[in-house]
Amino acid sequence: MSENEVTKISVTGSRVEENYDVLVGHNLLGQIPDILGQRTRRILVIHPRALRSTGELVMEDLRKVGFETFSAEIPDAEEGKHIQVAAFCWQVLGQNDFTRSDAIISVGGGAVTDVAGFVAATWLRGIRIIHIPTTLLAMVDAAVGGKTGINTAEGKNLVGSFHAPAAVLCEIGTLRTLPEYELLTGMAEVIKCGFISDTKILDLVEENPEKLRDSQSNVIRELIERAIKVKADIVSEDFKEAGRREFLNYGHTFGHAIEYNERYQWRHGAAVSVGMVFAAELAAAAGNLDESVVARTRALCDLVGLPTSYRGDQWSKLLEAMRRDKKSRGALLRFVVLDDIAKPRIMEVPDDSILFATYLEIAAN
Numbered sequence: 001m002s003e004n005e006v007t008k009i010s011v012t013g014s015r016v017e018e019n020y021d022v023l024v025g026h027n028l029l030g031q032i033p034d035i036l037g038q039r040t041r042r043i044l045v046i047h048p049r050a051l052r053s054t055g056e057l058v059m060e061d062l063r064k065v066g067f068e069t070f071s072a073e074i075p076d077a078e079e080g081k082h083i084q085v086a087a088f089c090w091q092v093l094g095q096n097d098f099t100r101s102d103a104i105i106s107v108g109g110g111a112v113t114d115v116a117g118f119v120a121a122t123w124l125r126g127i128r129i130i131h132i133p134t135t136l137l138a139m140v141d142a143a144v145g146g147k148t149g150i151n152t153a154e155g156k157n158l159v160g161s162f163h164a165p166a167a168v169l170c171e172i173g174t175l176r177t178l179p180e181y182e183l184l185t186g187m188a189e190v191i192k193c194g195f196i197s198d199t200k201i202l203d204l205v206e207e208n209p210e211k212l213r214d215s216q217s218n219v220i221r222e223l224i225e226r227a228i229k230v231k232a233d234i235v236s237e238d239f240k241e242a243g244r245r246e247f248l249n250y251g252h253t254f255g256h257a258i259e260y261n262e263r264y265q266w267r268h269g270a271a272v273s274v275g276m277v278f279a280a281e282l283a284a285a286a287g288n289l290d291e292s293v294v295a296r297t298r299a300l301c302d303l304v305g306l307p308t309s310y311r312g313d314q315w316s317k318l319l320e321a322m323r324r325d326k327k328s329r330g331a332l333l334r335f336v337v338l339d340d341i342a343k344p345r346i347m348e349v350p351d352d353s354i355l356f357a358t359y360l361e362i363a364a365n
């Protein structure tokens with residue numbers, strides 16, 4: 001594929017507002033006027049400080065084609081996924097008379113697309129948002145499926161809504177400034193898509209370890225597109241997570257508990273990496289997954305430089321956090337597990353003892 005080619009991956013939900021395109025490539029901002037249409041006058045660009053200059057470039061481009069622009073600079077990473085940050089954005093929208101024909105653009109990683117998406121979902125009960133994800137993780141996952149959310153004192157992503165974006169513009173060039181560790185944590189969600197659906201992703205990662213640190217490589221581009229296709233396909237079928245969408249939560253029950261327990265000092269992708277090893281060990285302990293898949297999970301995460309173990313003295317706190325997972329039903333914990341690669345299913349765990357035994361498998365000494 002030539003570097004300048006733009007790839008379009010469509011999400012095709014059952015309702016009109018659940019249909020949108022994810023574009024991957026370079027120089028995509030020119031698409032914005034067509035996506036928003038002629039009635040849009042005002043655009044709020046939400047970004048963290050680290051993306052200030054990118055946000056300014058986006059606003060400059062928008063002004064040139066006649067939009068009135070405003071910006072909301074928000075705290076970095078998980079600090080941004082807070083109700084007070086949403087309230088600050090609502091204030092900017094209110095003070096500048098944003099109407100239902102106006103729009104928001106998010107510029108940043110998954111934390112920004114999550115909170116900006118939540119602001120868009122709630123302002124006037126819903127206005128349009130275009131995501132410009134600037135991390136690998138946000139390109140392949142956070143910006144794509146219309147899940148928006150903020151954290152509360154009790155847990156991760158406990159408040160949010162489903163609100164599809166008008167479009168997602170994955171400008172590959174924005175990854176040039178992304179620190180290497182952030183690129184690699186994004187690989188956790190890419191590998192997740194490999195385990196739940198597209199085996200070729202796992203082969204590509206294993207065969208090209210040296211390319212994984214080069215955000216502009218053809219391998220990263222192919223991984224981005226394959227992971228987006230996995231997510232777009234699932235979201236098209238089950239936008240509001242009534243069934244198959246739960247598979248996108250592979251590795252997240254334990255992963256979110258780590259993030260919460262670490263007060264968000266661990267990156268999401270790093271926590272999901274340990275969570276995938278936990279889920280693989282759980283399925284193996286239940287006698288449903290071959291040990292070779294557990295070993296492959298550990299080897300892939302190791303290859304990418306992602307963690308595969310966690311502190312061994314935190315069980316009761318982790319279990320308490322996992323009870324608040326959205327897949328729980330009453331006292332019943334539910335995990336996404338694999339019967340094999342690309343064969344995910346839900347496992348209901350009525351008894352904590354198998355979970356504790358699994359915890360011992362991933363506990364660091």
Ligand SMILES: NC(=O)c1ccc[n+]([C@@H]2O[C@H](COP(=O)([O-])OP(=O)(O)OC[C@H]3O[C@@H](n4cnc5c(N)ncnc54)[C@H](O)[C@@H]3O)[C@@H](O)[C@H]2O)c1
Pocket residue numbers: 048050051076077078081108109110111112114134135136137138141142143144145146147148149157174175176177178179182185186189267268269
């Ligand atoms: N809604 C969903 O479906 C979904 C899916 C996956 C993850 N998430 C959420 O996404 C968040 C994790 O996203 P993330 O890993 O992108 O982390 P992040 O948004 O915290 O960004 C990581 C860091 O990279 C910096 N950064 C971002 N882009 C940059 C760039 N181009 N150059 C330099 N620095 C840059 C950010 O400022 C931040 O410090 C979590 O909150 C997770 O819950 C949501």
Ligand SMILES: O=C(O)C(=O)C[C@@H](O)[C@H](O)[C@H](O)COP(=O)(O)O
Pocket residue numbers: 141145147149156157189241245246248249252326
């Ligand atoms: O899109 C989904 O659905 C996912 O589960 C994708 C996950 O990677 C993502 O981290 C999501 O935010 C987790 O959602 P939650 O419902 O467990 O909060």
Ligand SMILES: [Zn+2]
Pocket residue numbers: 141189252268272
């Ligand atoms: Zn995730």
